[in-house]
Amino acid sequence: MKPTDIKDPEYFHKVVDCQYACPAHTPVPEYIRLIAMGRYSDAYMVNWESNVFPGVLGRTCDRPCEPACRRGRVEDEPVAICRLKRVAADNKDDTEISARMPDIPARKNGKKVALIGGGPASLTVARDLMPLGYSIDLYDDQPTGGGFMRSQIPSFRLPETVLNQEVNYILDMGVVTQFNTYVDSLQSILDKNYDAVFVGTGAPRGRDLDIPGRRQGEANIHIGIDWLSSVAFEHTEKIGKKVIVLGGGNTAMDCCRTSMRLGADSVSVIVRSPRAEMKASPWEIEDAEREGIPMFENHVPLEFVVKDDKLVAMKFDRVKAVYDDSGKRSLVSLGKEPVLIECDDVCIAIGQDNSFPWIERDLGLDFGKWDMPMVNSVTFQSTNPKVFFGGDAAFGPENIITAVAHGHQVAVSIDLFINGEDVNKRPAPGVTLVSQKMGIHEWSYDSDVVNDVRYAVPHAEVQLSLKDRLMEVELGFDQDTGFAEAQRCLNCDAQTLFVEAKCIECDACVDICPTDCITFTTNGTQDDLRTRLSAPANNLAQDLYLSNDSLPTGRVMIKDEDVCLHCGLCAERCPTAAWDMQKFLYHVTKAGQ
Amino acid sequence: MSYIKPAFRHPDLPVNDLGYTKKNYEGAISTLCAGCGHDSISAAIVQAIFELSIAPHQVAKLSGIGCSSKTPTYFLGDSHGFNSVHGRMPSVATGANMANRDMIYVGVSGDGDTASIGMGQFTHAVRRNVNMMYVVENNGCYGLTKGQDSATSDVGSMSKKGEPNPFEAIDLVSVALQLGATFVARSFSGDKEQLIPLIKAAISHQGFAFIDIISPCVTFNNNPGSTKGYEYVRDHLAATGTVDFVPMKEELTTSYQSGTAEEVTLHDGSVVHLYKGDESLDIHNRRSALKLIKDYKAQDKILTGLLYMDADSQDLHETIGTSNKPLRSLTEQDLCPGNKVLQNINDSLR
Numbered sequence: 051m052k053p054t055d056i057k058d059p060e061y062f063h064k065v066v067d068c069q070y071a072c073p074a075h076t077p078v079p080e081y082i083r084l085i086a087m088g089r090y091s092d093a094y095m096v097n098w099e100s101n102v103f104p105g106v107l108g109r110t111c112d113r114p115c116e117p118a119c120r121r122g123r124v125e126d127e128p129v130a131i132c133r134l135k136r137v138a139a140d141n142k143d144d145t146e147i148s149a150r151m152p153d154i155p156a157r158k159n160g161k162k163v164a165l166i167g168g169g170p171a172s173l174t175v176a177r178d179l180m181p182l183g184y185s186i187d188l189y190d191d192q193p194t195g196g197g198f199m200r201s202q203i204p205s206f207r208l209p210e211t212v213l214n215q216e217v218n219y220i221l222d223m224g225v226v227t228q229f230n231t232y233v234d235s236l237q238s239i240l241d242k243n244y245d246a247v248f249v250g251t252g253a254p255r256g257r258d259l260d261i262p263g264r265r266q267g268e269a270n271i272h273i274g275i276d277w278l279s280s281v282a283f284e285h286t287e288k289i290g291k292k293v294i295v296l297g298g299g300n301t302a303m304d305c306c307r308t309s310m311r312l313g314a315d316s317v318s319v320i321v322r323s324p325r326a327e328m329k330a331s332p333w334e335i336e337d338a339e340r341e342g343i344p345m346f347e348n349h350v351p352l353e354f355v356v357k358d359d360k361l362v363a364m365k366f367d368r369v370k371a372v373y374d375d376s377g378k379r380s381l382v383s384l385g386k387e388p389v390l391i392e393c394d395d396v397c398i399a400i401g402q403d404n405s406f407p408w409i410e411r412d413l414g415l416d417f418g419k420w421d422m423p424m425v426n427s428v429t430f431q432s433t434n435p436k437v438f439f440g441g442d443a444a445f446g447p448e449n450i451i452t453a454v455a456h457g458h459q460v461a462v463s464i465d466l467f468i469n470g471e472d473v474n475k476r477p478a479p480g481v482t483l484v485s486q487k488m489g490i491h492e493w494s495y496d497s498d499v500v501n502d503v504r505y506a507v508p509h510a511e512v513q514l515s516l517k518d519r520l521m522e523v524e525l526g527f528d529q530d531t532g533f534a535e536a537q538r539c540l541n542c543d544a545q546t547l548f549v550e551a552k553c554i555e556c557d558a559c560v561d562i563c564p565t566d567c568i569t570f571t572t573n574g575t576q577d578d579l580r581t582r583l584s585a586p587a588n589n590l591a592q593d594l595y596l597s598n599d600s601l602p603t604g605r606v607m608i609k610d611e612d613v614c615l616h617c618g619l620c621a622e623r624c625p626t627a628a629w630d631m632q633k634f635l636y637h638v639t640k641a642g643q
Numbered sequence: 644m645s646y647i648k649p650a651f652r653h654p655d656l657p658v659n660d661l662g663y664t665k666k667n668y669e670g671a672i673s674t675l676c677a678g679c680g681h682d683s684i685s686a687a688i689v690q691a692i693f694e695l696s697i698a699p700h701q702v703a704k705l706s707g708i709g710c711s712s713k714t715p716t717y718f719l720g721d722s723h724g725f726n727s728v729h730g731r732m733p734s735v736a737t738g739a740n741m742a743n744r745d746m747i748y749v750g751v752s753g754d755g756d757t758a759s760i761g762m763g764q765f766t767h768a769v770r771r772n773v774n775m776m777y778v779v780e781n782n783g784c785y786g787l788t789k790g791q792d793s794a795t796s797d798v799g800s801m802s803k804k805g806e807p808n809p810f811e812a813i814d815l816v817s818v819a820l821q822l823g824a825t826f827v828a829r830s831f832s833g834d835k836e837q838l839i840p841l842i843k844a845a846i847s848h849q850g851f852a853f854i855d856i857i858s859p860c861v862t863f864n865n866n867p868g869s870t871k872g873y874e875y876v877r878d879h880l881a882a883t884g885t886v887d888f889v890p891m892k893e894e895l896t897t898s899y900q901s902g903t904a905e906e907v908t909l910h911d912g913s914v915v916h917l918y919k920g921d922e923s924l925d926i927h928n929r930r931s932a933l934k935l936i937k938d939y940k941a942q943d944k945i946l947t948g949l950l951y952m953d954a955d956s957q958d959l960h961e962t963i964g965t966s967n968k969p970l971r972s973l974t975e976q977d978l979c980p981g982n983k984v985l986q987n988i989n990d991s992l993r
Contacts, residue, residue: 123654124651124654125651491645491677498647498649499649499650499651501650501651554678554861554865554873554874555833555873555877556678556679556680556683556833556859556861556873557682557683557686557832557833557835558677558678558679558682558683560686561682561683561685561686562645562648562672562673562682564648564649564650564651564652565651565652565653566652566653566656567653585653585655585656586653586655586657588655602873602874602877603877613651613653613654615649615651617648617649619645619648619649622645622677623645623677623678623682624677624678625676625677625678625861626678
């Protein structure tokens with residue numbers, strides 16, 4: 051194997067599993083340490099720079115960081131990263147945060163950008179471009195900003211005050227908003243001579259279910275995302291006593307829990323697939339079940355039963371999942387009598403699609419498969435160089451944090467494009483690597499690994515919260531629990547650096563390492579080396595850190611990054627400081643930096 | 644100073660026959676200097692006893708005074724331990740061994756504790772062939788008292804202070820051979836591939852098993868001019884060959900060229916395989932070992948590896964015909980067999 055090139059910023063970036071997994075690459079351990087220190091405003095700003103909506107995401111993020119967290123490989127549960135983010139947002143000093151918002155130049159640079167859609171992607175583009183002096187017009191058909199964060203996420207998960215605050219941090223930079231304005235023609239926007247146009251219109255069309263009775267039952271059959279939106283804007287205030295929610299994703303979870311709050315007595319979630327394949331986040335399923343909502347798996351809808359022009363029930367066929375050799379699933383009927391479930395209303399939450407009826411097809415903007423615009427996955431530029439896409443509008447439904455990540459990249463592209471530079475030349479990430487040594491055996495970070503198991507977030511009383519659609523269910527960690535949970539972080543950004551020239555091969559690091567990460571042996575291929583290490587190295591997704599072969603015995607040092615606790619004992623026990631713990635800070639370079 | 648070791652271990656650690664992982668054989672975190680060879684020896688003992696699937700409570704660790712003698716705290720935290728007076732570990736070990744022959748005795752000592760203050764004790768444990776493993780963690784200096792030359796420091800060797808040692812060294816391996824030790828080996832703390840099989844063989848050996856382990860003192864004796872620093876030892880290392888220890892229940896699966904390998908079967912049926920690096924060594928012949936040690940020394944080489952063993956030796960219990968059960972298991976019935984037995988004894992003396 052070749053020696054590891056630790057000068058490549060991506061090597062150590064990958065070691066910080068949470069940050070690497072985050073689409074926006076938020077420096078997670080950095081802000082978790084700040085939370086532990088009680089520096090909530092600082093922790094908030096680290097987040098805000100990177101993910102723009104810490105308060106929103108601290109409640110609603112899909113948390114790709116948590117399954118990646120190293121702690122989950124060392125013990126059962128990852129660090130509660132998402133809910134720690136909320137601790138920073140809940141405890142920040144609002145006055146201080148407002149004062150720390152970027153300065154917006156009074157003298158504009160004379161360039162105009164249009165943002166279509168007021169969701170997280172558009173707002174992120176605005177956030178990055180406003181401080182550079184751009185003039186920005188934002189169009190949205192809703193009465194206020196936030197996009198799906200406002201219309202799709204119920205208030206019992208995301209209070210309006212939290213959302214408003216973070217949306218306003220950006221709008222208050224001087225974005226010219228055109229709310230209640232549905233853009234029905236891209237041509238009309240292009241005609242206004244913007245220097246660049248960003249499309250962040252999401253995936254606004256909920257899938258329908260075309261089975262018998264659909265049209266007859268129309269009055270009581272709702273498309274999930276439209277219905278949630280109508281609840282959010284208070285056009286809908288009640289629902290029938292018996293409700294069926296079709297679908298197993300997060301929208302279904304929001305529909306069923308919202309129904310409970312709008313007067314339903316019994317709500318059932320009915321899913322075609324086996325429960326294990328439901329797309330909803332496990333914690334959202336848990337939250338729904340805590341409110342007494344049952345989930346029925348393996349039921350395929352057959353018919354809406356309508357009596358006297360009123361929806362009265364639905365019929366389902368019972369199926370089982372069968373998998374072929376390539377793992378492809380088919381749902382095979384059990385051939386049993388259909389199941390009849392009574393209902394007054396049905397919410398269909400079986401997915402959502404993109405929809406661009408408002409984009410004329412003669413603008414030099416090519417559409418490809420599934421009638422999706424052709425968008426470069428790095429620059430987010432469409433085939434019309436002035437038009438950029440991001441968020442769900444670019445490649446289909448994802449989540450808020452992905453939309454934010456897109457927004458940052460779009461801002462970089464727009465800034466390059468307007469300045470006449472090549473959008474394909476992306477700026478390198480900002481990287482720092484600094485020794486954490488304070489004394490002979492002291493580190494500037496808390497290297498002690500605590501044994502605590504993951505702390506549970508307290509919830510409001512179910513009976514109370516079901517009565518009030520606006521009452522937040524999750525209460526968030528208090529400061530003490532937040533501190534304790536923060537201490538579970540392994541500080542994976544405190545990197546172990548090895549200097550061959552200093553090593554005397556005394557084995558002290560090998561002997562002390564609690565998780566047997568380090569081996570000195572003769573070099574070989576990676577497959578061969580993985581069989582010869584101090585402990586099994588079966589996690590191929592994790593790299594081996596290899597020294598060069600200049601050690602006195604001609605052997606190489608190999609460190610399996612997989613379950614390294616970043617406790618610093620290798621560096622503490624090293625008599626020659628051949629090991630050093632160095633804090634690695636990686637940030638994605640933003641527009642204009 | 645490092646004082647906290649995280650509780651987490653690698654989730655896929657191998658398990659031995661008793662269902663234990665290596666963690667069950669660890670001790671407290673070491674308080675020795677960072678980089679001390681002794682910590683490597685502790686790790687090798689942990690690994691060897693883990694691999695032998697010996698239950699920790701069946702082991703007694705005994706030591707005297709010194710850096711080396713502190714180390715039993717840092718391995719086998721669930722075993723019995725006794726920190727004796729300086730240099731007096733051999734007599735405590737002998738006593739313990741006499742009282743309970745079923746335990747496994749691991750004696751850990753240093754060059755001061757053995758070759759200076761404890762020399763008299765050491766020699767008698769050797770000649771009595773007490774059934775134990777006796778390890779000397781040999782760094783050629785008195786590290787605990789700021790690095791004065793010890794009795795095993797080579798003549799002319801310089802410690803950190805910079806003065807060449809004017810005295811001839813005591814070669815503990817040669818002394819042990821001459822006094823009749825029945826298992827003699829030398830090794831280096833930085834070579835676990837050699838050391839772990841030697842420890843396993845020494846523990847399985849019935850009788851006095853002696854291993855002299857060169858273990859550099861990073862703080863006081865790891866400088867240019869020292870003959871016991873990491874660099875010097877690595878440059879001057881020679882080995883009698885490689886040793887493989889195969890427990891009774893396993894079969895040797897690797898094949899080696901005939902003629903170069905020698906097998907020695909131990910009393911419990913396990914086998915020590917020696918793949919000789921030097922054809923002239925006869926590991927059943929003390930004189931062969933003594934000669935070879937001198938020959939290598941003359942070439943400025945440190946000869947390591949298994950040097951001598953007598954698998955059929957008679958240990959102290961057999962020699963003096965002691966109880967074949969541990970004393971603690973003797974009942975009142977065993978100890979006071981009654982008037983009739985006394986009468987028989989008296990009759991036999993009339």
